[in-house]
Amino acid sequence: MSSGPFEFAPAHDPAPRWVDLYALDELQVNVGIQVRLEQLWLAVFKLPDGTVCVVDDQCPHAGASLHRGHVDEDGCVICPRHAWHFDLKTGRMPDSSIEHLPTYAVRLENGRVLADISRPRPVPPVDPARISEP
Numbered sequence: 359m360s361s362g363p364f365e366f367a368p369a370h371d372p373a374p375r376w377v378d379l380y381a382l383d384e385l386q387v388n389v390g391i392q393v394r395l396e397q398l399w400l401a402v403f404k405l406p407d408g409t410v411c412v413v414d415d416q417c418p419h420a421g422a423s424l425h426r427g428h429v430d431e432d433g434c435v436i437c438p439r440h441a442w443h444f445d446l447k448t449g450r451m452p453d454s455s456i457e458h459l460p461t462y463a464v465r466l467e468n469g470r471v472l473a474d475i476s477r478p479r480p481v482p483p484v485d486p487a488r489i490s491e492p
């Protein structure tokens with residue numbers, strides 16, 4: 359039954375879409391690689407603790423390729439153009455509650471890195487203590 363122009367479709371999650379991105383043993387610690395996939399340009403990083411992170415390769419500020427960025431000791435990639443920092447595990451900027459970088463769920467299987475590209479992971483909730491006063 360329709361309720362007119364203000365009817366909304368129920369929210370639902372898209373089905374996961376796992377895709378094979380790269381060989382795990384070819385990743386070097388803190389060195390990003392770019393994977394182009396349909397309309398997505400992704401960056402894959404392996405952190406010193408062994409965590410593999412998949413994020414959008416394009417910086418949300420002005421589109422620089424983040425796989426070319428340096429990774430600092432906190433696990434943040436530093437954009438090579440204007441040096442914004444993004445936590446590779448969460449996509450959040452450590453010093454901002456607004457801008458963020460889309461991240462993707464990762465699975466490691468048979469020596470391969472897979473990511474669910476059905477949609478970026480939700481942005482983690484903002485720590486209210488980090489919201490600056492107006």
Ligand code: FES
Binds near residue numbers: 438439442
């Ligand atoms: S393009 Fe990345 S910080 Fe400006």
